[in-house]
Amino acid sequence: MKDFSKILHLLQCTQCKGDLQISPNNFHCTQCNKEYPIIDDIPRFVDDSFYSLNKKNPTIESKTKNYFGYEWEHFKDWGFIKDQDVPDAEIDRYKGGRISDRENAFNSKCRLLEKEISGKVVLDAGCGNGRYTYEARKRGDDKSILLGVDIGYGSVESSFDNTKEFENIFILQASLFNLPLKNHCVDSCFSNGVLMHTGNAKRAFTEVARTVKAGGVFVAHVYGKLNPVWEFNDWWLRQITTRLSISWCMRLSSAMAKLSGLINKLPNGFTISNLFLRLQPSLIHMFDWYSAPTASHHTYKELFNWYNENNFTIADDVPQKLSEQKSLTKRPWGINAKGKRR
Numbered sequence: 001m002k003d004f005s006k007i008l009h010l011l012q013c014t015q016c017k018g019d020l021q022i023s024p025n026n027f028h029c030t031q032c033n034k035e036y037p038i039i040d041d042i043p044r045f046v047d048d049s050f051y052s053l054n055k056k057n058p059t060i061e062s063k064t065k066n067y068f069g070y071e072w073e074h075f076k077d078w079g080f081i082k083d084q085d086v087p088d089a090e091i092d093r094y095k096g097g098r099i100s101d102r103e104n105a106f107n108s109k110c111r112l113l114e115k116e117i118s119g120k121v122v123l124d125a126g127c128g129n130g131r132y133t134y135e136a137r138k139r140g141d142d143k144s145i146l147l148g149v150d151i152g153y154g155s156v157e158s159s160f161d162n163t164k165e166f167e168n169i170f171i172l173q174a175s176l177f178n179l180p181l182k183n184h185c186v187d188s189c190f191s192n193g194v195l196m197h198t199g200n201a202k203r204a205f206t207e208v209a210r211t212v213k214a215g216g217v218f219v220a221h222v223y224g225k226l227n228p229v230w231e232f233n234d235w236w237l238r239q240i241t242t243r244l245s246i247s248w249c250m251r252l253s254s255a256m257a258k259l260s261g262l263i264n265k266l267p268n269g270f271t272i273s274n275l276f277l278r279l280q281p282s283l284i285h286m287f288d289w290y291s292a293p294t295a296s297h298h299t300y301k302e303l304f305n306w307y308n309e310n311n312f313t314i315a316d317d318v319p320q321k322l323s324e325q326k327s328l329t330k331r332p333w334g335i336n337a338k339g340k341r342r
């Protein structure tokens with residue numbers, strides 16, 4: 001059992017913002033008495049329909065809980081696969097899933113430095129299977145407190161399991177639209193590939209930003225806006241794929257991953273095909289792309305505005321980042337920025 005008293009001072013009621021108290025199996029609000037059960041060592045700040053895969057899907061959040069929950073339950077090992085276990089012939093299919101990929105991606109997408117983790121309160125906003133929460137802990141120390149928050153049913157279970165060797169990692173099931181965290185209680189935060197899947201990236205950004213201290217940092221990574229042909233193709237294809245069941249979407253994603261594998265063997269095949277459509281040889285990437293109930297695409301200009309509006313100073317080379325999105329053919333599919341709270 002995790003020692004939840006270590007994070008009590010960071011938490012607040014999602015209903016009335018009151019302080020919480022802890023009992024063996026739940027947190028409860030000292031003001032409105034709302035109870036938040038702790039199930040499988042994971043405090044739950046969502047209603048019980050979010051605890052498992054089910055067909056009650058009236059909202060984006062509940063659909064997300066199902067599709068991403070399934071993804072991270074199914075691909076629990078993604079980011080934890082030993083490099084030496086991947087045969088050379090299979091590297092394409094496993095790119096992104098190996099430990100070395102996780103380490104490299106943390107440097108380029110999550111971007112926290114050791115000094116921003118050690119002894120600090122760190123938030124992984126939308127932690128998926130916990131691969132980057134784990135990586136952050138490896139770069140920090142046992143005095144840090146690491147919080148991994150996600151709404152998905154399988155995300156929280158897999159991230160808990162993947163990170164359970166560390167006593168100072170706490171996984172919470174909650175929505176980024178209503179975090180159970182006090183204002184200005186987090187030193188360092190990263191959110192990789194999440195905000196654009198919430199249905200309102202700016203609103204989710206603002207809610208995460210609320211929790212960051214003055215002087216604290218927030219690294220946000222979202223999908224970039226690509227060329228108009230690519231955007232159009234992505235739009236109509238996802239009109240179909242987001243209406244498929246999980247099992248049909250897996251079948252389609254598997255076919256697309258195989259097709260990508262073949263295209264990747266042609267000279268420049270990948271570079272050219274990705275001007276028109278997102279294709280990757282790894283099944284998880286195809287499933288992630290096609291199944292996500294909502295996926296918005298953004299510009300650096302928008303991202304920088306979110307930082308400015310929330311009192312963050314951009315800690316990046318702004319003109320250089322803006323220029324990355326100017327070329328129609330070389331726009332990045334993922335963009336990220338680091339901001340420091342004033």
Ligand SMILES: C[S@@+](CC[C@H](N)C(=O)[O-])C[C@H]1O[C@@H](n2cnc3c(N)ncnc32)[C@H](O)[C@@H]1O
Nearest residue numbers: 068126127128150151152175176192193194198
């Ligand atoms: C593409 S995955 C990325 C996971 C992780 N950051 C990573 O890079 O491995 C997106 C995650 O965002 C979570 N998510 C989407 N909307 C959310 C919301 N409103 N609140 C909390 N988590 C959300 C999903 O459940 C999913 O695990």
Ligand SMILES: [Zn+2]
Nearest residue numbers: 013016029032
């Ligand atoms: Zn309350």
